[in-house]
Amino acid sequence: MKTLLCIREREYGWAQEAFPAIHPLLLPLCNKPFVEFLIDFAILTGSTAIRLLCDGPLAEVERYCEDGRRWGIDLSFGSLQPDDSVPVLLGKNRRFCGDERIMVVSGFNFIRYDKRQEYARLIDGAPDGPFASCGDGGIILAGAPGTGTAAPDEAGISLIPLDSTASYYEASMETLESGAERYVLPGYGGEPGCAIGRNVVISKSVEIRKPVSIGDNVQLLGGTIIGPSAIIGSDVIIDKESSVSSSIVLDHTYLGENLEVSGRIASGNLLIEPQSGASIAMEDPHLLSGIRQDPVLAAFPRLLIHALVALLMIGLLLPPFLLLWPLLSLSGKWKPCPAEIIDGKGNGTIRLKTVSLPHHGALGTLAAALSLDRFLMLFRVLGGQLALIGSTPVSAEERGDSNATAMTAYRPGVFSYAEAEEWPGCGKSEDASIVERFHLAHSNPVTDIALFFKAYINRIQEKITA
């Protein structure tokens, strides 16, 4: 028995629009990527090999699934044309199919199944032809006919087409309700209806109301109420006194303080109403409700303290700079490269002279450890264009690809909060931006200075050990 999973771009186009950051096949239902449900089902039916066919790009899915060894099956990938019929698909994959029985699962559909059922026997016993159908897609059996006489309806399989945020929301909620009884779901939980991932920090005053599913690397701050029916993804921070019920919070999301999220899908800075698909961007006043003061007035002490510390650092670093800079310049290691970054208001740009320092050799290492490559940027703090510590600057070139312009909290800094925290996967901008948004909401001038020194010392360590 082998399985062909056939999914077409036109079927999942809506998901790409609604959740652009994630490949639709990896869209999590109850914290488990969609494609894994299909793989699980194929394995339950006794498949030894699965081939995933799609007319769109699969690289991300492939990177996630690899060769299927994780599930003990042989997983391969291929392409199809949008209007290929089942016989054509069988032909295009003839070598894969061999003379085995083939289950063709097509469409962007969620399969309702029950892991306790013996699908291997049922599918083997079913006649060739459609087994379950749903819109254009469904489950079709082909190839060597089965041996038994089981009827398809015995299996109790039905399909939910995932064709909108509404059906995605419903399928997720249904999966959460039916829980680990029916499906293989991630996370561990001492009791049914409550699955929690790794590295989850739950403050004492947090209230959890079943059923919930919580991913990895999650922080639930004081006073939050999670559930009932909450799906919290991975790398999520839910800030103080907020509540999440009947909602999905997707990966890499930061929910601000005092928010009440009910019947919604939160993804990055978007809150989506599942039925209509309408979304609103969580702007600063809602997302970062901690900031209540007049922004100009509130910014003043920060600007002042950042400038004072920058002045201090300039004083301290001037002697080593004057010493090392001519030496490095002469040996050609000090390479200035102009950069243009997006400014704090999000509409203009700042021209910067950054320096690439190849940190080999004693002098180079010393200069890098002292962060002399950022020495000139310190002067920008005096003028208030850059913060001493803030977000990782987003270069103006990247504006197109990343959702930098949609970022609600962004204050470019000479050093970044992510550097201070040595947040895991500091290179991955999504993860780092959560930490940065958290600090932008919570920092005050004094903690800023502490974080700045932390970032500075981290860099010394990093450059010396590199």
Next chain:
Amino acid sequence: MKKVITLTLPGELIFTRLAAQTAASVAALVCGECHPKDNNCEFINAFELAVSEAFTNSALHACQDELPPVTLTFIAERHQLTVTVRDTNEPFGIETPQPDIESYPEGGYGLLIIRKVMDTVTYRRDGDANIISMSKKL
């Protein structure tokens, strides 16, 4: 520790394979886990492909009579490999638009491929030289 490997080749198409295979071998050394003949290591394939593209570009734009040399510099760090390709041809930009696949273009895929398989790609003009720097994290 950081290690630097430099290779200078004449800017001629017949050396493209040598450049690409060298890149694959260096990537395999850095990757550590895969054999250079491993056809499924994304890291190795990315360097083979990117260097093949960059070298072809240098060789195709080289002045026919002189064949100025093309220098590949590999900088291997603990978690990242960077390769720079340096030639002395006319300056060019790397801001080419993505080819429209529906119109069956025969060219223009090179930079698209480099950008897709590498983490960061930068181009700069240094005196009379073009330098493309491409790096990828492990």
Next chain:
Amino acid sequence: MIITETTQNGISVVTLNGTLDALSCPEFRANPAVGDPGQTVVLDLEKVDFIDSSGLGSIVGAARKKRQQECDLFLACMNDKVRKVFEITNAQKLFHIFDDTGAAVEFAAMQQEACK
């Protein structure tokens, strides 16, 4: 690069063995079956150990010329390394891709019948 050409069911099967890059693609384009826009061809890529944008461009170019003449070019037996280059550039959208040469030839013959 070694290019071999056979005929199955009235369809030319062109098998490539080696590297398809800027150096070898003129040789590929010069192949009579590939270069003739009035001939439907199945291209067997199983033994292609490396392909870059030049190779990809020449395959796309050959397909375009054939399709202008109501003929086609089908791809068969792509290994993972070649498939990924097609995928990165989205060129897989332009082709019918088979994992078996025989099946590709049958499909090609059927399409040719339908055209006539």
